[in-house]
Amino acid sequence: MATLVGRSVGPTGFGLMGLTARSPQTPYEEAFKTMRAALAAGANLWNGGEFYGPPQSNSLHLLNDYFTKYPEDADKVVLSIKGGFVPGSFIPSGDKAGIKRSVENCLKILDGKKKIDIFECGRVDPNVPIEETVGHLAEFVKAGKIGGIGLSETAAATIRRAASVHPIVAVEVEYSIFATDIRHNEVASTCAELGIPIVAYSPLSRGLLTGKKTSPDDLTEAEKNWPRFQGENFLKNLELVKAINKVAEKKGCTPAQVAIGWVKAQSGSAGFPTIIPIPGATTVSRVEENMKDVPVTSAEFNEINKIITTIPVQGGRYPKSLEHLCFG
Structure with missing residues (x-):
């Protein structure tokens, strides 16, 4: 078990993005079943975002409805939320007003x-020193409004500059x-x-490593805009x-289980x-597949490498328009 903000979390967490960011959205009652399955399987680190879905129906709205229905689960979940963008855009807003x-x-x-246990800006604002952004977030920690500060694509x-603050x-x-x-x-x-x-998002490379995407016909219109899904790539x-x-x-397992096992094999x-x-x-069913612990042996790890x-x-990992915000 790992520890985040003084709380124990399972070795595999749960990403909420797909439940509200895809079109059409997963109906909330169906999403609740998936979320409960994740928690029951030990995935108590949940990762959502203010920008995961439209302003009126993003991760936060889904979570509000979930914890309204299952208030007993609130203390079981360590919740990490990403924000810090100009509303309706992917423009980072790391100044005091934006935070x-x-x-x-x-x-x-x-x-x-x-409670928001961890808050992180989705990307580093290139126009605001990270020390300033972290300083503003620290005020919310001090006030008890968020539990701790995370970083994303940094x-x-x-990281060193942020940690100094x-x-x-x-x-x-x-x-x-x-x-x-x-x-x-x-x-x-x-x-x-x-x-x-490190919280590793997209360990299945946006579904490529599930083995379910075998031709361009298996891609959504949105996925076709990502460089790794295009043409010869x-x-x-x-x-x-x-x-x-x-x-x-x-x-004797699924490719997704191998991919997740490969990531976990490097932990520590x-x-x-x-x-x-x-x-x-x-x-x-997908949660159950992902949460099944399938250790990768050293020989298998070396073979994959x-x-x-x-x-x-x-x-590239992102379209050209977003590449400049990676590892800021």
Whole structure:
């Protein structure tokens, strides 16, 4: 078990984005079943966002309704919420006014049904020093309105600067077989040195590693805008998926379980802090698949690393318009 903001959390968390950010949205009653299944399976770190869905129906609204129906679950969940964007955009707003608006809006929507245990700006505002942004968030911690401060998509140097102002309880970054940047850009080693857990989002690479996306026909219109799903990139990336599928077949499990197991195998290893993957899911069956503990052996880990080296990933993690906000 890992510890965040003084609370024990399971080795695998739960990403809420897909429940409200996709169109059409998952009906709330169906979402509740999935959320309860995640909690029952030990995924008590929940990760949502103010911008996950439309202003009138995002993660916070879903959570308000969930904890209204299941108030007994509020103390069981460690809730991490991302905000800090100009409303209706992906423009970071890390100044005092932007932080105040975002945190207070999230608190207003939750309406006291659940405390925000961790608040993090979805991206670093390139126009505001991180020390200033963290300082504003620290005031909310001091006032008891949020439990702690997290960072998202943050460079190693930024983590150090932020931590010099206030303790950072977690750093959320994309980490998967398809996204290994933190191995090489000092984010993992910096977090290990400072004792900051990493929360790994998209451990299944936006569904690529589920084995369910085998042709362009399996992609949503939104997914077709992402570089790794486009044209030749997608076809070449399927070769990497097929190689992981073979590992899963030999192991007698699903490719998703291999992918999540690969991430968890590095938690606490040399140069890595605690790593908590937060796969998303919209159905109970998918939650159960993701939450089944399938350890990756050292031999399998080395085999997967060799695959990553010999079949390079094609295409960036984000569209060009958003790339500049990665590892800010």
